Amino acid sequence: MKLKTLILINNIILRRILARLCERLGFETLDINALNELTEEQALNKYDIVITDIIFDGISPLGHLSQLSKSLSYQRLIIVSEMELSKIKTNLAEIERADAYFETPFDLDDLEVKLKAYVN
Amino acid sequence: MSIKELLVLAIFIALAVLVLILLLMCFRLISAYFKTKYHKKLKAFVADVISEHLYGDIDEHHFLEIQRQMKQLGVDEKHPKRVELYVDLMIDAGGLFIGESHEKINLLYQKLPPYNFSYNRTKQRKWYNKAEGIREIYEMNQKQHAKHIIKFRNHKNIYVRREAQIGILIFMGWSSLRFLAYLKNTITLWQQIKIVEKLSDYYPEVEIEQLEKAINHPEITNSGIELLIRIIRKFNIEEYISFVIHQMQSEVYDVREVAISCLGSFDLTNEHLDQIKINFAAIPEDFHKILILEILSQYDIGSNKDFFKSQLTARDYMVKLTAAKHLWNSGFTGEVENHFSPILKQNIPA
Structure with missing residues (x-):
């Protein structure tokens, strides 16, 4: 079965690279700019993996994460961000529920290993 | 010319200036619109090229194809602003990753035109062009x-x-x-x-x-x-702590300052402490002597008791008092009293 993946990242270069990586691993991939660009149909889908940034225009990192968990159903969450984890001082409960937190610069091979582990 | 005519002329000039400003604003707005549009297009292009390079199937014609597309987009020697934008995007993309993918992006940058763009920038006359060119060279390795x-x-x-x-x-x-x-x-x-x-x-x-x-x-x-x-x-190179201790008696104020502030963050052995004690007298400034005493006080004062006692007779009274303070605080009150009581007796009339 193909794993369904949603990529929510504002930086188009990073987003395209991650989308390409997922496609090569054989995932069904959808990559968009931000949460509000999802169509209703896409929002109703169940996703296996969500890869998301936490910095978006007009919404706080925690606000984005809580909105994400309310409006979408997904199993695993991976956060890829330019913001350092140590700089987020507010409640980390949402972020700790994430499977992994990658802060740039990171090694793409680590992410690939992580994603490959989900296939089995 | 009557006043009426003058007034009409003034109004006319004012209107002309206003229209000119409006036109200029329109022009700026329109050019900004096209610039952002082009920026987005170039960004998407760079994203495609890099993702293709990292995770696609690449054959010999791939780079020729990219070069053709770049020409279509207008990234060439005739448009230095666009090339600058392109180089910035590549540097940003390289900065997102470490490890193998970072190397791959650098390799891609070398293979694509405009070749030697950064090198030529360093030969320009303006300093900011030179500095940018050097930065691009080392960022893209x-x-x-x-x-x-x-x-x-x-x-x-x-x-x-x-x-x-x-x-x-x-x-x-x-x-x-x-x-x-x-x-x-x-x-x-x-x-x-x-x-x-x-x-x-x-x-x-x-x-x-x-x-x-x-x-x-x-x-x-x-x-x-x-x-x-x-x-x-x-x-934390321990072999060279003695070099730092040696610099403590340098003639230059800044060097002394750095050496002393760095000494505080090492774990000093007894040999180092002995070396400091030997060099102590050669330190030119009393203020720095006090700092050294503070550093020495973090170690066992009992074994350095004689050194601290010898400082009680120092020339500068702050050095004297600092030594006395540390001796007193670690329980050697008798020594301090023995030293100071004759002086006190002399000064206070019975």
């Missing part, structure tokens, strides 16, 4: 231009030589110390910190031989010594 960068290490503009120094460090690692320690100009504190940070980021393994060479060179400058002291502290 273009080793072929490393020798060219070395020429700029003593450049008269501070920003150019700063970038060149960082570039030398990134390309040559620890062996770059033989350049950095003998620069003609003083290295600012900020630049020293930057150099040490970059060194520990890129080359975390200590190469003692290179450090030894730099230290033993006869022409080493004062700011070079400061830099070496900071490096010894950052990497």
Whole structure:
């Protein structure tokens, strides 16, 4: 079965690279700019993996994460961000529920290993 | 000309100016619109090229195809602003990753035109072009231009030589110390910190031989010594603590300051403490003597009791009092009393 993946990242270069990586691993991939660009149909889908940034225009990192968990159903969450984890001082409960937190610069091979582990 | 005509003329001129300003604003708005549109297009193009390079199937025609597309987009020598934008995007993309993918992006950058763009930038006259060009060369790891960068290490503009120094460090690692320690100009504190940070980021393994060479060179400058002291502290190189202790009695105020502040962050052995005690008298400034006493007080005062006692007869009264304070606080009250009571008796009439 193909794993369904949603990529929510504002930086188009990073987003395209991650989308390409997922496609090569054989995932069904959808990559968009931000949460509000999802169509209703896409929002109703169940996703296996969500890869998301936490910095978006007009919404706080925690606000984005809580909105994400309310409006979408997904199993695993991976956060890829330019913001350092140590700089987020507010409640980390949402972020700790994430499977992994990658802060740039990171090694793409680590992410690939992580994603490959989900296939089995 | 009557007043009426003058008034009409003034109104006419005012209107003309207003229309001109409006037109200019329109022009700026429209050009900004096209610029952002082009920026988005170029960004999407760079994203496609890099993702294809990292995770696609690449054949021989791939690079030719990319070059054709770049020509279509207008990224060539005739449009330096666009090339600048493209180079910035590539540097940003390279900065997102470490490891193999970072290397791959750098390789891609070398293979694509405009070739030698950064190199040519360093030959331009304006200092900011030079500095940017040097930065692009080291950010994208273009080793072929490393020798060219070395020429700029003593450049008269501070920003150019700063970038060149960082570039030398990134390309040559620890062996770059033989350049950095003998620069003609003083290295600012900020630049020293930057150099040490970059060194520990890129080359975390200590190469003692290179450090030894730099230290033993006869022409080493004062700011070079400061830099070496900071490096010894950052990497915690215990073999060279005695070098730092030796610099404590330097004639230059700044060097002394750095050496003493760095001594506080080491774990000193008894031999080091003995060396400090021997060199103590040669320190030119009393203020620095007090700092050294503070550092010594963090170690066992009992075994250094004689040294502290000898400082009770020091010339400067602050040194005297600091020594007395530490002796008193660690329980040697008798010694302090014995020393000071005759003086007190002399001064206070019975």
